[in-house]
Structure formats: structure tokens, C-alpha cells
Amino acid sequence: MKQSLLDLLRQGGYILYAKHGEATVGHDQPQIDFRDCSTQRNLSDYGLDQSINYGEKLRDLGIPIHSPISASPLCRTMETAMMAFGWENIAVDPFWYDIFRLKDNLPQEEVTAILDTLKIKLGVKPNLGYNTAIIAHSFPINLGLGQIPDMGTIVIKPNVQGKGYEIIDKLTFEDFMNLQ
DSSP: OOOOHHHHHHHOOOEEEEEOOOBOSSOOOSSOOTTOGGGSOOBOHHHHHHHHHHHHHHHHHTOOBOSSEEEOSSHHHHHHHHHHHOGGGEEEOTHHHHHHHTTSOOOHHHHHHHHHHHHHHTTSOOSTTOBEEEEEOOOOTTSTTOOOOTTOEEEEEEOSTTSOEEEEEEEOHHHHHTOO
16 A cells, blocks of 8 residues: 555654645846845745744654754745744755846856855755754746745655665645645
């Protein structure tokens, strides 16, 4: 009998890669300052609610998440992680901003280097009995993990340490909130 996704997540060993909650309409300023949220798109009220509900759902379902949660340095990703997991449980990783930068017209060598690093990061197995959570960004179509809707989650199973990964499921926010 095949185990349900929820049963697998409760056992640990997976990476939950989630895109941040819904952000305000508009564009980031050309010179983003990580320390100045006014230079960035930030979470909308709905995005704040998504973030809170996401963390509550993980706890209600008994899905063990190892701290710290890795987040991109943009305000919308840090705020999503903070609202879901608490500020004391967040670690900012500048690499996840590189995922955001993939939407730009980067040289192919840089895209390849970012995707190679992604493969290594998603190939690291979580601590025994836990899952790893990452709050970051969507990808361009047909690149990396592909496009991810607001607060969507990609469930990833790391292969051998640092040797790649397998995508187990892609959940919209609504799919995630309906897990039982």
C-alpha cells in the first residue's frame, strides 16, 4: 500500500521549498536594498494571512520541520518565514536571491552555476525525523523547479548527499491547506 504524502512528511526526510506569500502589485526597485523594504514588493494582507496559515497547518498536521528555516534575503520571503515559523527560527541565505535573479537576462555560465548550486542544496538530506523548509522564489518556466504560485510548495526528496533530488509533489497553497 502506498503511503500518503502526509504520512511521508510526518516521517521526515523531505525538503519543502515554498514560494513566499502573495506580494503587493508592482515592481521591485532597480537597486534593491535588502535592509530597506520600501525598495521591494512586500507581502499583501492576503500574503500575510497565507504565511500565518501555512505555519499553523504544518503544526496542526504534525509535520516536523528542522530549524532554522532558510529564507531569501528579500523582505517578502523573510516576512513569510517569520509569520509561519517565528523570527528566531529563520536563517537568511543569500543564495535564494540568486533564484530570484534567474528571471533576469543572466549569462548562461551564471545560470548554470546557480542551477548546479541548487542541485547541491536540494540534495542535502534533512536531519533524521525532520523536514527542511525553504522560503524563497519561483523559477522561470522550464528552469529549476519551474513556476510556483504564491505560497505554493514543492515537496522534494534528496537523493544521495549532494547528488541531486526528486520532485515528489507540487502543491498550490489550496492543495497544501487541504492536506489531511
